[in-house]
Amino acid sequence: MWCWPKRIWVIIHTVYVFGLLDLVQPHIRPLWLQKLARLFPRCRQYRQELPAVRLRLALESLGPIFVKFGQVLSTRPDLLPADYARELSLLQDRVPPFDSDVAIKVIEAELGKPLDAIYARFNPQPVASASIAQVHEANLFAADGGVGQKVAVKVLRPNIAPVIDQDLALMAVGARWVEWLFADGKRLKPREVVAEFQNYLHDELDLMREAANASLLGRQFTDSSMLIIPAVYYDYCARRVLTIEWMDGIPVACLDRLRGKNIDLHQLARYGVEIFFTQVFDNGFFHADMHPGNIMVADDGRYIALDFGIVGTLTDYDKRYLAINFLAFFNRDYHRVATAHVESGWVPPDTRVEELEAAVRAVCEPIFNKPLAEISFGMVLMRLFETSRRFNVEIQPQLVLLQKTLLNIEGLGRQLDPELDLWATAKPFLTRWMHNQIGIKALWKTLRQEAPDWAQMLPALPRKLNALVDEKRQLEWRDAYVHLLRTQRQQNFWLAVIALVLLAVFVFK
Ligand SMILES: Nc1ncnc2c1ncn2[C@@H]1O[C@H](COP(=O)(O)OP(=O)(O)OP(=O)(O)O)[C@@H](O)[C@H]1O
Numbered sequence: 001m002w003c004w005p006k007r008i009w010v011i012i013h014t015v016y017v018f019g020l021l022d023l024v025q026p027h028i029r030p031l032w033l034q035k036l037a038r039l040f041p042r043c044r045q046y047r048q049e050l051p052a053v054r055l056r057l058a059l060e061s062l063g064p065i066f067v068k069f070g071q072v073l074s075t076r077p078d079l080l081p082a083d084y085a086r087e088l089s090l091l092q093d094r095v096p097p098f099d100s101d102v103a104i105k106v107i108e109a110e111l112g113k114p115l116d117a118i119y120a121r122f123n124p125q126p127v128a129s130a131s132i133a134q135v136h137e138a139n140l141f142a143a144d145g146g147v148g149q150k151v152a153v154k155v156l157r158p159n160i161a162p163v164i165d166q167d168l169a170l171m172a173v174g175a176r177w178v179e180w181l182f183a184d185g186k187r188l189k190p191r192e193v194v195a196e197f198q199n200y201l202h203d204e205l206d207l208m209r210e211a212a213n214a215s216l217l218g219r220q221f222t223d224s225s226m227l228i229i230p231a232v233y234y235d236y237c238a239r240r241v242l243t244i245e246w247m248d249g250i251p252v253a254c255l256d257r258l259r260g261k262n263i264d265l266h267q268l269a270r271y272g273v274e275i276f277f278t279q280v281f282d283n284g285f286f287h288a289d290m291h292p293g294n295i296m297v298a299d300d301g302r303y304i305a306l307d308f309g310i311v312g313t314l315t316d317y318d319k320r321y322l323a324i325n326f327l328a329f330f331n332r333d334y335h336r337v338a339t340a341h342v343e344s345g346w347v348p349p350d351t352r353v354e355e356l357e358a359a360v361r362a363v364c365e366p367i368f369n370k371p372l373a374e375i376s377f378g379m380v381l382m383r384l385f386e387t388s389r390r391f392n393v394e395i396q397p398q399l400v401l402l403q404k405t406l407l408n409i410e411g412l413g414r415q416l417d418p419e420l421d422l423w424a425t426a427k428p429f430l431t432r433w434m435h436n437q438i439g440i441k442a443l444w445k446t447l448r449q450e451a452p453d454w455a456q457m458l459p460a461l462p463r464k465l466n467a468l469v470d471e472k473r474q475l476e477w478r479d480a481y482v483h484l485l486r487t488q489r490q491q492n493f494w495l496a497v498i499a500l501v502l503l504a505v506f507v508f509k
Helices: 004-017 020-027 031-039 051-062 064-073 082-088 100-111 160-181 190-204 207-220 255-260 265-283 316-330 334-343 353-369 377-389 397-416 422-438 440-508
Strands: 133-141 147-156 241-245 285-287 295-297 303-305 311-313
Touching: 004 020, 004 051, 004 160, 020 031, 020 051, 051 064, 051 082, 064 082, 064 160, 064 190, 100 133, 100 147, 100 241, 147 207, 160 190, 207 241, 207 265, 207 285, 255 265, 265 285, 265 303, 265 316, 265 397, 265 422, 285 397, 311 397, 316 334, 316 377, 316 397, 316 422, 334 353, 353 377, 377 397, 377 422
Parallel strands: none
Antiparallel strands: 133 147, 147 241, 285 311, 295 303
């Protein structure tokens, strides 16, 4: 607790040094406070930098948690102007490694054994270090006690939780201020954004989750000719330690090395798109941190995915409307895009379809002025989200993750093959998928999926129907009884009035 004032002071000082007050001051709602803010002294150090750059530099100087927050914000085009989102996406969270003795202590504490009883060999020099964890190279024991399977051991930074808790608590206070201080404060939903970030960070702090994500993806791509997922060694995993198969490959950004190995880059680019669409539409579960640092290529030309901390899941409902939107969009059927938005609940039900259709058309038509091969799916989705924003839409986090992943996949694909026609690669996939969803095959599949439940439900059906009828009858009787009571009370009232009138006539006659 004692370092809170220090941290608050560091934040205020950063706001001052990077001139962030200039960015927010015109948007302050209480006029007196806006005038007061104008009187504050200004630092000239970063004056020549663009505002978005100043924000990025400020977040970098505030440390890893703020850097991660900036990275998350960069994926919210529905909240931030495009130039800010672009700048924040440049945030890097490479930080110096922590002491390997500390890493070893964490491993031993988590797995309850001395290091040399866990790994046959352990390289104390980390291969990579980031804000939350660092990765070491090691070997498990072979069955005969010798040096066995090579593995990557990811270890969480020690004492990271209190640091995160402190920064998150300050962010939560900041979020309330933003809501109160700024005209646009409520629309930006700062409290929800911070709460979402909190969930995201806490997920990253549990490496067992990452292990589970890796094994699910691994099962979905068993024997795939396109993608390899490292195996997870659960006996050597815990909340703060992850042990997975070591992967040898060429980082996907090293094009010259890939060419040197005679890897077919065109095919690799197409694989990227197919893997993405398979994950999204067939599995409804996708790796959502597909930046080039997490992708390698094996000698046989297959992708290798790493880092499974962030994944997205989609419901059947989302998948269906996503496919409808893509297909309608590429057929320039904006009416269908608009109705799909209403049907899916992505916009409020009272939205005027014609208005939405016109807005979508205005945003999307310019995109079609480009050759089809240059159109970005990710941009299309981003534009659709931006349009939806004007119609009071709360964009769901899994769709934002999907859009960000799509942009990554496209960026990667076009880097590998500048001629890559994403639409030509994706359309057969989407059309086939839609066909499978609505055809007779889909009906048969649904019937087969539901059948076990029916077998359980059917024998009980007559009893349930009977109970329903009884319940309905009871309700009807109760209604009739209440009605009768009410009518009787009314009758009694009028009878009393008539009796009183008659009595009065009789008395005063
Ligand atoms: N299974 C593996 N085989 C080989 N190298 C690996 C493996 N897992 C991780 N690495 C190396 O460690 C680096 C960091 O791993 P990873 O991305 O999982 O960690 P991280 O802490 O989540 O980093 P970031 O948040 O920056 O993505 C990778 O870029 C890769 O170089």
